[in-house]
Amino acid sequence: MNYCPSCGKKLSITQFKGKEYHQCECGYFDWNNWVHVSAVVVGYNHQNEFLMVQLKKEGNRLTFPGGFRDLGESIEQAAIREFKEETGLTITNLSLFKVYSKDEIRLVWIVFTGNVIEGSFIENEETEGYYFYSVHNPPPLQRLRGNLTTQLLMDVLNRNNT
Ligand SMILES: [Zn+2]
DSSP: OOBOTTTOOBOEEEEETTEEEEEOTTSOEEOSOOOEEEEEEEEEOTTSOEEEEEESSGGGOEEOSEEEOOTTOOHHHHHHHHHHHHHSOEEEEEEEEEEEEEGGGTEEEEEEEEEEEOOOOOOOSSEEEEEEEOSSSOOOGGGBOSHHHHHHHHHHHHHHHO
C-alpha cells in the first residue's frame, strides 16, 4: 500500500520491533495484518449428523459450506447466504463455534454451528452435492479439501464426542 487509505497522502516506511511497516503523518499505521474473512457453517440435522459439501473443482473434495463475506453483509448473513447457495438448504440457530486462521493465504474462517432445515439440493457452480456425516460415519480423510477443513473436522468430531 503506497497511499494512506485515511487521508490519501503518500505513506512512509518505518521500523517497529525489527519489521518494516508503512505509516502516515496523519497517524494511520498499516500493521500489514489484513485478512479475507470467510463464514463457514457446520450444519446439523435431527440425527446430529453434520453436513459437508462435495466441490465441483479441486478434485471433488469435501469441505464445509461457506465463503467470503460481501462488503455490507454481517458474518452471519454471509454464512446463511453461502449455506443456501452451496446446498439449497436453509440454516437456522447459528451459534459461533470457532475461529481459524491461515496466514500463508491471509485467510480467517469464522465458523458457526447451526440446524439444517431439510430441503432439496439446488444446482450451483461450486458444489456437486452434500452428505451428512457423524462421529460413527466420518468422511474419508483423504478427500478433505485442505488443512483448515481437516482442523475443523477434528474439532467437530471431538465436539460430538463430548
Ligand atoms: Zn494519512
